[in-house]
Amino acid sequence: MRFYLITAIATLIILLTVLSFRQNVWQTNALPYDDEQLGLDDQITINFSHVVAENTPKGLAADKFAQLVKEKSQGKINVQVYPNGILYNDENELAALKNGAIQMIAPTISKMTEALPSWQVLDLPFLFENEDQIYAALHGELSKNLLAELSIINVHGLSFWNNGFKQIASKIEPIQTVEQFQGLTVRVMPSDLLVQQFNLLGAQPISTTFNDLYKKIQNNEILAQENTLSNLYSKGFYKMQPQITLSNHGLLAYGVLMNDDFWQSLDESSQNVITQSLKEMERWQHEQAVALNKINLQQLQDNPNVTFHSLSELQREQWAKTLQPIYQFYENIGNPQFLTQLYKDIEKTNGNF
Numbered sequence: 347m348r349f350y351l352i353t354a355i356a357t358l359i360i361l362l363t364v365l366s367f368r369q370n371v372w373q374t375n376a377l378p379y380d381d382e383q384l385g386l387d388d389q390i391t392i393n394f395s396h397v398v399a400e401n402t403p404k405g406l407a408a409d410k411f412a413q414l415v416k417e418k419s420q421g422k423i424n425v426q427v428y429p430n431g432i433l434y435n436d437e438n439e440l441a442a443l444k445n446g447a448i449q450m451i452a453p454t455i456s457k458m459t460e461a462l463p464s465w466q467v468l469d470l471p472f473l474f475e476n477e478d479q480i481y482a483a484l485h486g487e488l489s490k491n492l493l494a495e496l497s498i499i500n501v502h503g504l505s506f507w508n509n510g511f512k513q514i515a516s517k518i519e520p521i522q523t524v525e526q527f528q529g530l531t532v533r534v535m536p537s538d539l540l541v542q543q544f545n546l547l548g549a550q551p552i553s554t555t556f557n558d559l560y561k562k563i564q565n566n567e568i569l570a571q572e573n574t575l576s577n578l579y580s581k582g583f584y585k586m587q588p589q590i591t592l593s594n595h596g597l598l599a600y601g602v603l604m605n606d607d608f609w610q611s612l613d614e615s616s617q618n619v620i621t622q623s624l625k626e627m628e629r630w631q632h633e634q635a636v637a638l639n640k641i642n643l644q645q646l647q648d649n650p651n652v653t654f655h656s657l658s659e660l661q662r663e664q665w666a667k668t669l670q671p672i673y674q675f676y677e678n679i680g681n682p683q684f685l686t687q688l689y690k691d692i693e694k695t696n697g698n699f
């Protein structure tokens with residue numbers, strides 16, 4: 347009896363050993379060899395959230411940045427891009443960045459102005475005559491001072507990206523004269539200066555997030571908006587607001603921002619990878635934005651339901667004259683030295699100021 351018991355126990359032990367060996371072999375074989383899995387503990391992930399589509403100046407720039415960083419860090423730094431506001435919208439992305447839920451965002455400059463009123467300098471209307479001047483403003487002396495301001499809110503500023511000139515899109519009638527703004531509901535990004543801009547024009551400015559905008563236009567809560575051609579096209583706004591005035595009256599650009607604790611936690615070589623990647627893509631990003639807005643213009647011009655309008659010299663002068671007090675408004679609420687600095691940066695491109 348004893349002999350049978352010992353034999354049974356020994357058989358069971360042998361059986362379990364064989365089964366566990368087979369299980370180990372099976373698990374090992376089931377995992378394909380993947381060198382990216384090696385050293386996962388050493389990998390750094392940067393979650394980058396933004397609100398627009400991938401095929402836009404910001405969407406393309408975020409993807410290019412991810413690619414450059416991966417190459418330069420030899421796969422050590424992985425930038426995970428979340429477009430279309432799938433993680434956070436423009437109302438809560440700054441808070442998410444600050445509390446460390448994500449590591450990077452690129453909000454429009456206008457959306458940072460509640461926290462940093464001095465940034466409204468780049469919201470001022472009729473500052474820029476051409477794209478070279480925009481490039482000078484986004485990558486010259488002023489840009490360094492603007493990025494430094496971010497330390498006030500414990501955010502690390504990395505760079506600026508361009509989208510381009512804002513135009514006016516309207517649901518019902520074309521907007522060309524100042525009188526046509528009278529009582530018009532116009533969407534603005536959250537910036538006191540942009541609200542003031544439409545107050546001066548006699549319109550009714552309504553501040554709303556990018557993600558809520560489509561619905562509000564659909565419900566007739568908003569009839570017009572100022573935005574770039576790439577945003578009007580990629581988000582389909584032109585289907586509801588098909589009267590587009592090519593006014594080039596203002597700039598839409600982005601601050602590229604990182605959670606400060608996260609930045610401080612990176613070693614020097616990782617920080618260099620990030621700054622060098624952004625530096626290397628500065629010109630590319632700018633030209634990509636210009637090109638994409640041109641392509642979208644052509645696509646919209648090919649659409650028989652969209653009508654384009656331009657401003658005559660006289661109409662442009664009328665807008666500029668009506669908006670002139672906004673410069674004093676900025677001097678009161680912002681930083682007048684930034685405006686002087688901006689003129690100097692622009693002057694370097696054409697000597698006109």
Ligand code: LMR
Pocket residue numbers: 397398404436453454509535555556573577
């Ligand atoms: C908008 O709200 O219209 C833009 O800020 C969207 C964007 O990020 O380009």
